Amino acid sequence: MMLSVHDLAVSRGGIAILERVGFVLDPGEALVLRGPNGIGKTTLLRSIAGLQPPVAGRAELPPEGAAYAGHADGLKATLSVAENLTFWARIYGQGDIAPALHAMDLEGLAERPAQNLSAGQKRRLGLARLLVTGRRLWLLDEPTVSLDTASVALFAAAIRAHLASGGAALMATHIDLGLEEARILDLTPFRATLPAPGQGGGFDEAFA
Numbered sequence: 505m506m507l508s509v510h511d512l513a514v515s516r517g518g519i520a521i522l523e524r525v526g527f528v529l530d531p532g533e534a535l536v537l538r539g540p541n542g543i544g545k546t547t548l549l550r551s552i553a554g555l556q557p558p559v560a561g562r563a564e565l566p567p568e569g570a571a572y573a574g575h576a577d578g579l580k581a582t583l584s585v586a587e588n589l590t591f592w593a594r595i596y597g598q599g600d601i602a603p604a605l606h607a608m609d610l611e612g613l614a615e616r617p618a619q620n621l622s623a624g625q626k627r628r629l630g631l632a633r634l635l636v637t638g639r640r641l642w643l644l645d646e647p648t649v650s651l652d653t654a655s656v657a658l659f660a661a662a663i664r665a666h667l668a669s670g671g672a673a674l675m676a677t678h679i680d681l682g683l684e685e686a687r688i689l690d691l692t693p694f695r696a697t698l699p700a701p702g703q704g705g706g707f708d709e710a711f712a
């Protein structure tokens with residue numbers, strides 16, 4: 505088992521968003537979080553990544569933790585593409601950045617400062633970072649934003665290789681990555697139920 509989520513409830517700005525979320529992710533599996541804008545995909549991923557505490561429940565991750573790729577790419581603007589990857593590879597104790605450069609087609613951009621990359625190129629570098637973490641569990645929030653069709657295909661291939669090597673991926677994405685083996689989890693049934701006005705728990709009733 506790679507990730508086990510039990511009865512998780514998450515909030516944003518003090519308001520409950522999702523509750524009773526539960527699922528298990530095994531090595532080699534991908535799970536796609538679905539649901540309309542604002543349902544709480546980002547919030548759920550951040551909670552599982554340990555970036556914000558859940559309101560209730562728990563998530564069990566591998567002992568080494570997960571690699572999280574959120575909306576911010578976390579790039580060092582003045583460092584080159586290769587230097588950025590080397591920086592992250594050192595942090596995670598990995599050696600060779602060449603496979604990551606190759607996987608996201610960044611070899612020709614290796615010496616370019618990150619600040620001089622296009623939005624899609626930055627995103628490719630952010631995703632290449634996943635490959636130098638050596639982490640088995642990837643948590644991905646809209647990983648394909650800014651990517652063109654060819655880059656989406658590269659990324660899908662990188663995920664597939666990751667799964668084939670025993671990794672797992674949990675991701676929020678609105679686009680079809682062509683990963684037919686991915687499971688889908690629709691978050692709509694987990695939307696937190698807020699008490700309706702005057703139905704108990706509200707200000708009026710409390711002070712009536």
Ligand SMILES: Nc1ncnc2c1ncn2[C@@H]1O[C@H](COP(=O)(O)OP(=O)(O)OP(=O)(O)O)[C@@H](O)[C@H]1O
Binds near residue numbers: 521544546
């Ligand atoms: N800083 C904030 N304070 C309070 N509420 C917030 C804040 N940021 C976001 N929210 C609310 O939290 C809810 C969950 O947001 P979240 O970003 O997790 O949704 P999402 O499913 O990832 O959305 P999208 O598909 O648009 O990326 C939304 O209804 C949003 O309006």
